[in-house]
Amino acid sequence: MNPTLAAAVTAPQAGSPDAEAKIRELATSLSLEQQVQLLTGADVWSTHAIPEIGLSRIVMSDGPAGVRGEDFDERHDSVSLPSSSALSATWSVETAHRYGQILGQEARRKGVHAVLGPTINLHRSPLGGRHFECMSEDPRLTATMAAGYVAGVQSMGVGATPKHYLANEAETERFTADSIVDERPLRELYLAAFEDAITEARAWLVMSSYNSINGTTASENKLLETPLSTEWDFDGVVVSDWTGVRSIDAANAHQDLEMPGPVGHWGPKLLAAVNDGRVSRDAILEKVTRILRLAARVGSLEGFAPAVTQLPTQLDGAAVAREVAVRGAVLVRNKGLLPLDAKMLSSVAVIGHNADEARTQGGGSATVMPKYTVSPLEGLRKALPDDVTVAYARGAKFAEGIQAFPRASLHNPVSDVPGIRVTFLAEDGSEISGEDRLASHLIWFGIGIPDGAASIRMEADWTAETAGVHHLGVGTVGQIRFVLDGTEVFNSELEDDTEVLGAALFDPPKTVHAIETTAGQTVRIEAEYQLPAEQIIPFTAILLGEETIVTDPQAEIDAAVEAARTSDVAVVVVGTNAAIESEGFDRKDLNLPGYQNQLVDAVAAANPRTVVVVNSGSPVLMPWLDKVDAVLLGWFGGQEFGNAIADILLGAQEPGGRLPTTWPAALEDVPVLNTTPVAGKVVYSEGIHIGYRAWLKQEAEGGAAPALPFGYGLGYTTFEFGKAHAPQAVTAGKDVVVHVPVKNTGTRTGREVVQVYLERPESGVERPVRWLAGYAGTHLAANGTESVEISIPAKAFAHYDAGWQFERGTFRLLVGRHAADQFQSLDIELR
Numbered sequence: 001m002n003p004t005l006a007a008a009v010t011a012p013q014a015g016s017p018d019a020e021a022k023i024r025e026l027a028t029s030l031s032l033e034q035q036v037q038l039l040t041g042a043d044v045w046s047t048h049a050i051p052e053i054g055l056s057r058i059v060m061s062d063g064p065a066g067v068r069g070e071d072f073d074e075r076h077d078s079v080s081l082p083s084s085s086a087l088s089a090t091w092s093v094e095t096a097h098r099y100g101q102i103l104g105q106e107a108r109r110k111g112v113h114a115v116l117g118p119t120i121n122l123h124r125s126p127l128g129g130r131h132f133e134c135m136s137e138d139p140r141l142t143a144t145m146a147a148g149y150v151a152g153v154q155s156m157g158v159g160a161t162p163k164h165y166l167a168n169e170a171e172t173e174r175f176t177a178d179s180i181v182d183e184r185p186l187r188e189l190y191l192a193a194f195e196d197a198i199t200e201a202r203a204w205l206v207m208s209s210y211n212s213i214n215g216t217t218a219s220e221n222k223l224l225e226t227p228l229s230t231e232w233d234f235d236g237v238v239v240s241d242w243t244g245v246r247s248i249d250a251a252n253a254h255q256d257l258e259m260p261g262p263v264g265h266w267g268p269k270l271l272a273a274v275n276d277g278r279v280s281r282d283a284i285l286e287k288v289t290r291i292l293r294l295a296a297r298v299g300s301l302e303g304f305a306p307a308v309t310q311l312p313t314q315l316d317g318a319a320v321a322r323e324v325a326v327r328g329a330v331l332v333r334n335k336g337l338l339p340l341d342a343k344m345l346s347s348v349a350v351i352g353h354n355a356d357e358a359r360t361q362g363g364g365s366a367t368v369m370p371k372y373t374v375s376p377l378e379g380l381r382k383a384l385p386d387d388v389t390v391a392y393a394r395g396a397k398f399a400e401g402i403q404a405f406p407r408a409s410l411h412n413p414v415s416d417v418p419g420i421r422v423t424f425l426a427e428d429g430s431e432i433s434g435e436d437r438l439a440s441h442l443i444w445f446g447i448g449i450p451d452g453a454a455s456i457r458m459e460a461d462w463t464a465e466t467a468g469v470h471h472l473g474v475g476t477v478g479q480i481r482f483v484l485d486g487t488e489v490f491n492s493e494l495e496d497d498t499e500v501l502g503a504a505l506f507d508p509p510k511t512v513h514a515i516e517t518t519a520g521q522t523v524r525i526e527a528e529y530q531l532p533a534e535q536i537i538p539f540t541a542i543l544l545g546e547e548t549i550v551t552d553p554q555a556e557i558d559a560a561v562e563a564a565r566t567s568d569v570a571v572v573v574v575g576t577n578a579a580i581e582s583e584g585f586d587r588k589d590l591n592l593p594g595y596q597n598q599l600v601d602a603v604a605a606a607n608p609r610t611v612v613v614v615n616s617g618s619p620v621l622m623p624w625l626d627k628v629d630a631v632l633l634g635w636f637g638g639q640e641f642g643n644a645i646a647d648i649l650l651g652a653q654e655p656g657g658r659l660p661t662t663w664p665a666a667l668e669d670v671p672v673l674n675t676t677p678v679a680g681k682v683v684y685s686e687g688i689h690i691g692y693r694a695w696l697k698q699e700a701e702g703g704a705a706p707a708l709p710f711g712y713g714l715g716y717t718t719f720e721f722g723k724a725h726a727p728q729a730v731t732a733g734k735d736v737v738v739h740v741p742v743k744n745t746g747t748r749t750g751r752e753v754v755q756v757y758l759e760r761p762e763s764g765v766e767r768p769v770r771w772l773a774g775y776a777g778t779h780l781a782a783n784g785t786e787s788v789e790i791s792i793p794a795k796a797f798a799h800y801d802a803g804w805q806f807e808r809g810t811f812r813l814l815v816g817r818h819a820a821d822q823f824q825s826l827d828i829e830l831r
């Protein structure tokens with residue numbers, strides 16, 4: 001037998017008792033210096049290799065909706081899946097599993113061993129900057145969807161990393177904010193959201209957050225031990241958020257790996273702390289053992305068979321992206337307009353900046369570089385018959401700041417190929433190296449800039465699509481020279497007044513200059529950026545592009561109104577973008593930017609057959625909700641967004657989504673809103689009442705109701721629920737199964753989500769008005785029936801009071817379609 005094959009056959013598999021013993025033996029064999037070195041990253045994205053024990057590096061990569069790899073290079077493209085809010089809107093664990101499997105496939109393709117996701121912090125406030133990147137406002141929905149995602153990633157032999165542990169629901173002052181949370185909501189909400197990913201899906205990593213929890217920073221917090229390692233039996237690696245380790249004290253907690261490296265707060269300082277007794281050798285050995293265990297699981301440690309030796313059948317990434325976008329889209333209004341019958345149409349007006357420039361992902365570390373994106377305009381043009389006229393009008397500018405040039409408009413004048421030429425220069429101006437890039441948004445984080453580079457030169461010929469005045473510019477932080485057609489228009493420093501990575505990435509300080517062109521005219525663009533002498537983390541971002549400046553907003557709206565008036569139907573796409581929803585900062589309000597609300601009002605007045613598609617990652621206010629015939633929430637829908645929208649609007653697919661979070665009618669109505677620390681603290685004063693729980697409490701006290709309740713969503717067919725069945729009594733600590741007969745009473749195939757809530761009308765402890773206990777979906781043809789089974793975990797009946805407690809007596813099971821439904825109810829006795 002081949003010696004290599006023989007070794008693979010006889011190698012202990014990661015997770016087996018033999019493997020565990022051998023891993024601990026290897027950990028013990030390392031010198032203290034090697035052990036300590038292994039606990040800090042080797043660079044921005046990977047751990048140290050130790051060849052003498054067969055350990056190669058473990059590579060980590062963002063992110064939750066795609067796998068970028070070790071660089072931000074658009075030539076190394078990634079599948080861009082819909083945002084986590086879109087995924088959670090599917091209310092489908094099976095879909096989450098396929099989503100995770102695509103991420104695992106992508107990771108393997110890019111040489112990545114651990115995906116830094118899912119992001120499962122709760123939607124505590126709709127203003128949260130990473131709301132789009134998180135799953136939902138409910139711990140049960142979040143926990144189950146996260147577990148499906150983790151299982152899918154790890155089925156590919158790649159580690160998943162639930163984050164950010166813990167109570168990290170806002171971005172304002174994110175490095176220093178202290179989340180003050182009582183024990184009961186901490187357990188019942190914020191920890192509960194993580195639990196299934198650890199106890200059911202057995203995640204191989206967890207990422208600790210930047211913030212403090214009740215006075216102790218996350219990387220030093222006892223929560224890393226209890227419940228994570230003790231009650232939940234987590235045996236994986238706790239990796240810090242990047243720069244999240246602040247001191248040696250984290251080494252005495254259950255923090256295992258400090259990222260990034262090679263310089264951090266551990267290293268020589270940690271070695272000294274072990275030698276003088278401030279940190280025990282046993283603590284170091286435990287951390288090293290966990291890292292080696294992860295290496296064995298992902299195939300980075302010779303002599304061990306990885307945790308997954310037989311991979312599942314490969315999935316089509318684009319097809320899954322489209323599927324998730326369809327199943328996560330939520331139809332929230334339909335006065336009979338949808339689905340559109342293409343055979344009955346002669347003309348369609350497609351209106352809105354987001355219709356042509358789709359926003360498929362939010363900002364920050366979640367960003368990936370897809371090979372392509374499909375806009376709603378493109379998707380509809382492709383799906384409609386050739387004899388249907390499609391008229392496009394922007395209607396209202398929404399995109400503030402510079403937007404990257406369309407790739408098709410750029411030509412590399414040096415290499416005579418599409419794109420842009422990038423040259424790295426030494427201090428004396430000599431060329432070190434050059435590369436041909438495809439996009440004008442250039443990001444280097446950790447790798448890609450050669451040693452000795454002092455500046456970066458960019459050159460491109462840009463072709464104007466239309467005649468008129470164009471506002472061309474560059475955005476970055478630092479010293480830059482900008483030249484248009486041989487004329488230097490800027491040579492100075494652009495200063496960042498936010499000190500927020502996400503803002504510098506997607507809404508950088510900029511210089512913009514007007515130039516008038518004819519249609520098809522080419523403009524030579526040159527820029528030269530001076531690299532800073534020192535950087536703590538090697539990070540550079542430069543954006544070349546065009547800023548949309550509208551001198552007469554009403555004229556834009558008037559043109560859209562004319563297009564709508566002369567068309568059979570108007571499709572208006574409104575939304576936000578990555579400069580509004582991003583890592584690094586929270587939103588200031590929930591308004592659609594610019595004149596988008598006025599646009600919808602005007603178009604709806606001109607053509608009552610108006611459908612609005614909302615392209616945002618999180619809730620926005622919709623003051624026109626009752627004035628239009630149909631409203632579809634598409635979220636940040638990934639690279640196949642436009643095709644999915646066309647599928648739904650034209651009836652090829654059913655809009656399958658249900659709201660994973662409550663949508664308000666007005667900002668002042670939101671019961672839990674604030675994301676800004678006061679004296680450094682974010683006090684979770686609402687306790688156990690967040691999301692729909694807070695809205696229900698507010699309504700019970702005579703306050704405002706939301707525009708759209710949690711769990712809500714329409715389809716193109718109708719369903720009828722039969723009489724639900726559940727045990728009349730159950731022993732505390734036992735799961736409950738509810739059966740609900742469901743019939744499709746409409747004329748076409750569709751999807752329904754059965755939601756089961758619990759309430760305790762007379763209780764000796766404070767409780768929500770009602771809370772989600774379980775859910776299950778069904779996909780039925782016309783006249784089809786199914787008995788849907790919904791599993792209710794035992795802990796759904798429990799409350800936390802120095803341990804999980806069960807209040808005996810009568811609970812009410814509520815069966816319905818959303819949190820504010822007219823429920824079918826059953827009483828169940830907890831004994």
